[in-house]
Amino acid sequence: MGAGQSTSLLLLAAEGRLPKLDAAIFADTGWEPRAVYEHLDRIEREVARPAGIPILRVSSGNIRDDALDPGKRFASMPLHILNADNGMGMSRRTGQYKIRPIKIQVRELLGHPYPKRIPKGTFVEQWIGISTDEFHRAKDTDVAYMRNRFPLIDLGLSRADCQRLLRERGFGSTPKSACLGCPYHGNRQWRTLRDTSPEEWADVVEFDAAIRAGNARANADGKPLLGTAFLHRSRVPLDQAPIDHVTAHERAAAQDNLSDAPAEAEAELELGEPDGCSPWSCRSGVPVQDDFDTTA
Numbered sequence: 001m002g003a004g005q006s007t008s009l010l011l012l013a014a015e016g017r018l019p020k021l022d023a024a025i026f027a028d029t030g031w032e033p034r035a036v037y038e039h040l041d042r043i044e045r046e047v048a049r050p051a052g053i054p055i056l057r058v059s060s061g062n063i064r065d066d067a068l069d070p071g072k073r074f075a076s077m078p079l080h081i082l083n084a085d086n087g088m089g090m091s092r093r094t095g096q097y098k099i100r101p102i103k104i105q106v107r108e109l110l111g112h113p114y115p116k117r118i119p120k121g122t123f124v125e126q127w128i129g130i131s132t133d134e135f136h137r138a139k140d141t142d143v144a145y146m147r148n149r150f151p152l153i154d155l156g157l158s159r160a161d162c163q164r165l166l167r168e169r170g171f172g173s174t175p176k177s178a179c180l181g182c183p184y185h186g187n188r189q190w191r192t193l194r195d196t197s198p199e200e201w202a203d204v205v206e207f208d209a210a211i212r213a214g215n216a217r218a219n220a221d222g223k224p225l226l227g228t229a230f231l232h233r234s235r236v237p238l239d240q241a242p243i244d245h246v247t248a249h250e251r252a253a254a255q256d257n258l259s260d261a262p263a264e265a266e267a268e269l270e271l272g273e274p275d276g277c278s279p280w281s282c283r284s285g286v287p288v289q290d291d292f293d294t295t296a
Contacts, residue, residue, distance in 0.1 A: 005129030008162040014051035030062030035175040058101035070220035079229040186272025190243040208238040
């Protein structure tokens with residue numbers, strides 16, 4: 001589970017408007033905002049536990065620490081890259097911190113832990129919190145033992161419907177689930193971090209400076225980044241980034257990517273990725289493939 005839409009799914013299941021869940025899984029990157037951990041504790045205490053729904057917290061490590069450790073293999077993040085010719089791009093993400101720990105937990109629940117083969121026809125139905133306004137992001141998994149279902153779409157619920165449901169149940173301040181240093185944050189998220197949580201802000205500023213040359217493992221392997229990496233889409237150091245306003249350069253770049261929807265581009269610059277980070281619907285694209293469970 002993540003935050004807003006996933007919390008809505010949990011509430012609907014706990015109230016009996018959806019079938020009871022066997023479990024909810026939270027994939028912890030090890031570097032979530034404090035508010036996300038506090039929300040998870042509360043939803044577990046007030047909703048999941050009374051309904052008899054266990055929340056299983058799974059993790060493959062701390063993505064922040066691993067990205068700075070030359071001995072770690074998988075810590076790839078979708079960083080904003082400025083190339084030597086001033087061209088712009090993004091590095092690719094890894095499935096190590098979201099998808100992989102979920103697969104490991106699902107195999108355990110099925111009674112066939114890795115590397116055992118799972119019998120044909122054995123699978124879990126996995127609910128994904130994607131609402132009607134993001135239906136195009138609904139995707140299948142890459143393994144036969146997990147079958148995705150999207151109950152919010154089945155119920156015809158939009159993001160606004162989920163937000164209303166959360167407010168009515170006293171969860172109107174539900175935070176988005178995404179790493180503290182997620183490159184898909186909008187300016188509002190960066191400002192909130194800077195203005196309300198100085199310790200977390202200092203942490204991401206320090207990390208931003210540390211990843212300028214890219215992933216530590218790639219550099220140690222003699223495969224340096226062909227460009228300069230940044231957390232903010234303006235591609236300047238985070239503590240200097242124009243998070244209090246959108247620059248003309250950022251606006252033009254965003255509208256190039258969303259040329260048919262300039263208002264949507266403007267909103268995303270300010271508000272960031274609408275749904276936070278979902279393992280099977282992240283806008284950062286296809287994750288870097290690891291060697292886990294590729295044949296199951």
